[in-house]
Amino acid sequence: MGNNEGSPSATPSGNKPAVGTDEWHKVRRDNHKEVERRRRETINEGINELAKIVPGCEKNKGSILQRAVQFITQLKENESQNIEKWTLEKLLTEQAIAELSASCDRLKAELSQVYKDLDAWKRCAQRSGLEPSDEDRANAAGNRDDEA
Template identity: 60%
Template sequence: MVEKRESPSAYGEHAKKIKLDENKKDDIAIDSELLGDQSSYSGGNEQEKHEDEDDDAAVAAAASLVSDAETANAAAAALSHQQPHHHHHHHQQLHQQQQQQLHQRLAYENHYGQQLHAASAAVNAAQHHRSGDTILQPTTLPQGGGSKPPHGSDEWHRVRRENHKEVERRRRELINLGIKELAQLIPTPDTNKAQILQRGIEFIRRLKENENNNIEKWTLEKLLTEQAVSELNALNEKLKAELERAYREIELLRRKLEEKGA
């Protein structure tokens, strides 16, 4: 009894039909996603619209490449699953065709896989560029400066007098603070500013005289100390020479005693 087998062409057409239905579903999903993206970015400016159109074109190209690759895979898979003919010669031809289709499928997948990778990279770069452009830049508010009165006006003179008074007040505060600190440093019971300044001058003069006297005294002491150190060094050298001479005499006497004992 001869078993009825489905022809290879019918099997391939059936597989292609199933795959095309799936591709149509994928195309519908991709189209709806693209429509959603277009509606979400419809309120942007012209530059964003152009960028969206470029991104959509890149996505559509990538989807087309994927669809073509899947179609080629389905055709190759259908050919690889076909049943061999009962004739040996036909079986060899079919096997050769399958091998050829397999090599073509591998080359096809490699070629379009590279294109798909490049398209995906382009889409990612475009999205990254668009997201970078939408980052809000920090804004700085201008600082408003106060308006100055016209030169020579009454308001200008009034402001000038107030500034002068403020400067003079600060100067007097510094002078009073310095006199108060000076009164704490010098031994005087006076509270009059002029007397405090006079006592301060006298006190500083005495300090300078004492410093000069101390410098002279310290200089003399330094000279005397250096002279004493020099004399001590000379005496030390003299003692060292006498000690070495005594050691030599002791060594000479020891040798003489050894010679007499021998």
């Protein structure tokens, strides 16, 4: 170990100052300043992006952040109100669909019964010797076309 590899002041890469020296402290301070500068830059970029998105912002960072909080709070309230409104609309729509479906089912059953009654009356008329005239048949055919 003649080349000081184990000592704390050794410089393995050859270009770093020895730990604890004035140069080492300067490099460390400079690195810290650079990291801090990048952190502030990132924060400022974020605040500037907020200012672009949030309406009615001033240039002041504090005002931008306060306005962003107000804006987000308002958006959340609007979302809550919309969810409540849409939930009610969905419920009312589902009720209307259920009522229409039930009405449709009742009308289908009623129509089916009317056709059964009509067939019964036709059989009764035929047993009594009554036949529809050509005019009655033409009218019946015309009525069926109107229904379609």
